[in-house]
Amino acid sequence: MKPDDIIKLAERDLNLRRSYKYRINVCCSSGCLPFGALKVLKEFQDAVKEFAVEEECKVARTGCVGTCYLGPVVVVEPGDYLYQNVTPEKAREIVREHITKGAPLKNLIYSNETFFKKQLRLVLRNAGKIDPFRIEDYISTGGYSALIKCLTKMSPQEVIDEVSASGLRGRGGAGFPTGHKWNFVARAPGSPKYVVANLDEGDPGVFANRTLAEADPHAIIEGMLIAAYAIGAEHGYIYIRAEYPLAIQTLKRAMKQAASLSLLEGDILESSFKFDVKLRLGAGAFVAGEETAILASIEGRRATPRPRPPYPATSGLWGKPTLIQNVETLANVPLIINNGGAWFSRIGSPRxxxxxxxxxxxxxxxxxxxxxxxxxxxxxxxxxxxxxxxxxxxxxxxxxxxxxxxxxxxxxxxxxxxxxxxxxxxxxxxxxxxxxxxETSCMVDTAKFFTDFCVDESCGKCVPCRVGLVKVKNTFEGIIRGEGKVENLALLKKLGNLIQETSLCGLGQTAPNPVLTTLRYFEDEYISHIIEKKCRAGKCFTSHKEASRK
Amino acid sequence: MSVRTIKLKIDGKEVTAQEADTILEVARENEIFIPTLCYLEGLTSLGGCRLCLVEVKGSPKLFPACSTAVSNRMEVITNSDSLMEYRRMIVELLLSERTHICAVCVANDSCELQEMATELGTDHVRFNRKWTNHKIDSSHENLVLDPNRCILCTRCIRVCDEVEGVHTLDLKMRGKDSQVIIDLDEPWGASNSCTSCMKCAAVCPVGAIYIKGKALSETKDKELPEFVLGRRCR
Amino acid sequence: METTKKIRLATVWLSGCSGCHMSFLDQDERLIELAKKVQLVYSPLVDIKTFPEDVDITIIEGAVGNEEQLNLLKQVRMRTKVLVALGDCAVTGNVTALRNALNNSAKSVLERAYVETADMNSQIPIDVPKLLEQACPLHEIVKVDYYIPGCPPPADLINYVLTELLSRKTPSMEGRFKYG
Missing domain, CATH: 3.10.20.600 (Ubiquitin-like (UB roll))
Known part of the structure; x- marks a missing residue:
């Protein structure tokens, strides 16, 4: 395949898409699946046949639109009618009324302006709109055009300069300027070079990266390809936690399809640029999302972080220069290439x-x-x-x-x-x-909860994180048993600062944040726990007998 | 290949060094004391105990001296008040992590953790101590592994892997539950890979791995492999 | 100048082996100097049964192992200006706290001592203070002002700390002590 072939494919698929009068997007992400999204999808497919509207209505399996509280969610185009809590019965009704008669079912439509109005969906541009299992869907919405632009019109340095100009910063948490990082890796001596996409989203209650991978896997792959072209990398890894089976399946399928269109492996689009990607599954450790721990894990060792410098940019996988980016960062890259760094830099806040x-x-x-x-x-x-x-x-x-x-x-x-x-x-x-x-949440209990999480997830390599966090946990247990002393709070602060300042990696350095901020902003709750032995929210002390028995 | 000689300041003292040296190496050469526990010359640096953290002028972060290379015109501070307080606290944490009772320990008078407490003035531990009851492995003919005294510095694991080239020892679990294990967590006496070289006992800074029947202070010089002589932190 | 009033000194023996008191006595002839400055108002070495009020300095040996000791310690703290933890048991729990790692530690040590290993009349004593589930160092119960680790701490170190305290200075412990 050559670039022109991809452009032709895009046109062909776009025409096909336009030939449908209606398109029903059924969210089948991890959020909607447990509510029976696949049954709904099947019902839609059956219903369009039954009502003989197959020719004018396309039923698509898509990723997440974000309203996970309404699942299963279905969006009918044109008009972006969002149907909530769709059941197979409702699906049939939607086809009967909306598709065949053109009359949207008002009572099922969710209209919450504010939820969408203040959002700006760039990374999630395709989420809920395209079928993540069809590369043609991605290509027809402009996918891989940024890669083609890079390969045909831009030098690697121009790509890096464009990313630098965008002001994009790492979305994994630390916020390091992406352009700088690319420059470091590009200039670092050594070969081969590697690109690692970080999809080890280990935080409880966080599912942004998973949703991205489930909804738009090619955005990640295209971002990796552009990054690899810019820094001169030949090999890439996507490090994803094994607890994300749908995302893994989606990415695997996407990689296979990309390879079949010569967008991965071998000579990319018949240019001299070569790049391949492998999936690496993490075994579910929070610390494995730390960049040096990822490297250790990919190399087949225990996922423990190591001191930096040397930074992965100069000495990463197997000692070679390695670019590690969060998948969300990578998904921004095609947009920056297509629309320009200056365009991107105007979005958001100045810094x-x-x-x-x-x-x-x-x-x-x-x-x-x-x-x-x-x-x-x-x-x-x-x-x-x-x-x-x-x-x-x-x-x-x-x-x-x-x-x-x-x-x-x-x-x-x-x-x-x-x-x-x-x-x-x-x-x-x-x-x-x-x-x-x-108001029903107790901040002492909250801080304890997150401390417990970090205690369990600490890798144990450095002392402040391994032991310090346990001592923080013990102090909380004492307070909740009613044995707290006011002096505990000063020691908690000291301990928090120690862990923050002296821990080896980001896990330890940030682990005391819940403790330190609750001490800073909600000290009165600690005081009432310690002196009055009272929890105003009614969370603590009630189960204390149970806890002490343990 | 020539190595560039560079100049830097450690605690205000002007010193020269070679480019690839670590801060710790340069400091020791110049008789500037930086405490360490997990570091041992000749093994790869772990950066785990955090005792050797130093300040580098111009950076808000602290750097482990054992694994940070010096650079030209670097200004290093090894003994600020906050660093000393951090170190004292780290020793407190270690003393309270497992069962450290010097009076009945085989490493008494020859223990680096004990010495560090003396050196830093950690005369009490503010945190409640945890009294552990891990199983002691004494199945080996000459060696004993007592996890209750282990500080997880992994010197034994590294010396076994990097110097003896055997890798009998490794870690299991993570975080507070981490433990040094023999092979795939088997009794030491049943290990086929262990060469009984005793390097692990020689490098153990505490009394977690020791040679049967002798206090560490007795065994030290005569029976230790040449590799470790003079390398332990003094 | 009129000689100042003597400092009221007390020493207390909790769960320990008395080795720290032996070491205290090992100050030998320096005790004579000490005696000129202090009045020993309570100690296992003297025959006073209740802990007096208004003590200036109390030195405590041993960990807190039973309820009687717990109450005594609290009383000592209320009646003392400066409290010094003497020796590893008082500072860390030490050998006294070895039993802490056992399940049902109080019960298991009593069973072991008075039942399993008894040659005759095996029974757990009932008319003695109740063992605490966990033996603990002093500062886990009350505020401690100074610590002298060691098992036992050498007489010189005890003498150094006392001399400093008696001349109202803060002893500097760095490099001077050793656990164990």
Whole structure:
């Protein structure tokens, strides 16, 4: 296949797509599957045959549109009518009324303007719109055109410069400027070079990367190809956790299809650029998402991090220069190449361009997967997109950044979502988890919960993280048993700072965030636990007899 | 190939070094003390104990001296108040992690953790100690593995792998549950791979692996393999 | 200048082997100097049964192993200005705390000592203070001001710390002590 063939294929498939009057997109992501999405899909396929509208209505299996709280979700084009909680019976009704008679079923349609209005879907541009199992779907929506542009019109350095100009920063959490990183790897001596896509999303309650892989796998692959072209890499790995079977299946299929169109393996589109990708499955350790731990795991060793420098950019896989990027970062790349770095840099906030995907969960009316422009206020995320707190309860706190994110109070809701503001407030961008808590949540209990998680996930290599976190956990257990002392709080802070400052990798360095931020913003709750032995939210002390028996 | 000689400052003292040297090597050459536990000359650096963390002027981060290369005009601080406090706390954490009772330990008077506590003035431990009851493996003819005293520095694992070339020892589990194991977690006495070279006992900074029937302070010089002589942190 | 009032010193023996008190006595002739400055108001070495009020310095040997000791320690803390933990048992729990790793530690050690290994009249004693489930160092119960580790701490170190305290200075422990 040559570039022209891909362009022809795109045109052909686009015409096919246009030949349908209607298109029914049935979300079959991990969010909707448990609600019976596959049965709904089957019913739609049967119904269009039965009502003889096969010629004018395409039923497509797609990825997630983000409204995971409404599953199974079905979107009917044109008009983007979003049907919620679709059952096989409703599916039949939709075909009968909407497709054959052109009358949308108003009572089944979900119309929540605010959920979508404040979002900006760039990374998730195709999510819910294309069939992730058909490469033609991706190509017909402009997929792989950025790769063609790179291969035919741009030098590797021009690609890097474009990415630098975009101001794109790593979406894995640390926010390192992507262009810089590419330059480092491109200039590092040694060959072969590697590209590693990080899809080891180990945070509880976070599912942004999974959704991306399930909905639009080729965006990741195209991003990797462009990165590889820019830095001169020949081999790539996608490191994905084994707990994501659908994402793995989707990626495998996508890689096979890409290879069949000579978009992977061998000479890419008959150019001199060669690149192959392998999948590596992680065994479900949170720490394996750390970049040096990923490398160890890919090499077949224990997934433990190592000190940096040397950075993977100079000494990564098997000691060779290696580019490690989160899949969300990579999925941005084709857009930047197609629309230009300057275009991208105007999106979001000045220091922080582009968008960020978040898994919005907890006590909000609309939990789900969202993508927001950087710089938007947290308040808009919680109250506009999230729809606020259900059941008339009061907002208490929002945790940003996954299990090691900080818990922020109401006063900080006007904080802008960008790397610097979040870090300053004690939270992190992290992998993109936002958990909203209402007045029924106890902040002491919350901090304990996340500490317990980090204790379990610490790899044990460095002392502050391995032992320090256990001591934090023990202190919490003491407080919840009613044995807490006020002096404990000063020691907790010291311990938190120690773990933050001296731990070997990001896991330890961020693990104390929930403790430190709750101590900073909700100290009164600790005091009432210690002095009055009372938990205002009623979470602690009740089960304390049970806990002590353990 | 020529190695570039560079200049840097450690605690205000101007020193020269070779480009690929680590901060720790340069400091030791110049008799500047940086505490270590998991580091051992001749083995790859782990960077795990975090005792050798130092400040480098111009960076907000701390760097492990054992695995950070020096660079020209670098200014290193090894003994700031906050570093000392961190180190004391790390020793406290180690002392409270498992059962460390010096009075009844085979390594008493010859233990690097004990020495580190003295050196840093860790005269008490603010955290509740955990009293562990891990199974002791004494099935080997000459060697004993007592996980209750282990600080997981992995020197034994590294020396077994990198110097003896056997890799009998490794870790199982992770985090607080990590433990040094023999082969695939089998009794030491049943190991086919172990060459009984005793290097593991020689490099153990504490009393977790030791030679049967003798206090560590007795066995030290005569019976230790040449490799470790003079390399233990003093 | 009028000689100042003597410092009221107490020493307490909890769950320990008395080795630390032996080491205290090993200060030998320096004890005579010490005696000029202090009045020993409570100690296993003297015959006073209740812990007095208004003690300036109390040195405690041993870990907290039973309920009587627990109560005594709390009383000592209330009646003492400066509390010094003497020896590894008081500082870390040491040998006394070895039983902590056992399940039902109090019961198992009692069974072992008074039933399993008894030659005659095997029974768990009932008229003695109840063992705590976990033996623990002093500072897990009360605030401790100074620590002198060692098993036992050498007489010189005890003397150094006391001399410093008596001249109202803070002893510096770095490099001076050793656990075990």
């Amino acid at each position: 922080c361009s582009g968008t960020k995907c978040f898994s919005l969960t907890g006590k909000v009316k609309n939990p789900g997967l969202i993508e927001i422009p950087m710089g938007i206020a947290l308040r808009e995320v919680v109250f506009d997109i999230g729809g606020g707190i259900p059941d008339g309860k009061k907002f208490k706190s929002v945790q940003v950044g996954g299990p090691s994110g900080g818990c922020l109070p109401e006063d900080l809701l006007d904080l802008s979502v960008d790397y610097e503001s979040l870090t300053k407030a004690g939270a992190i961008m992290g992998s993109g988890g936002i958990v909203v808590m209402d």
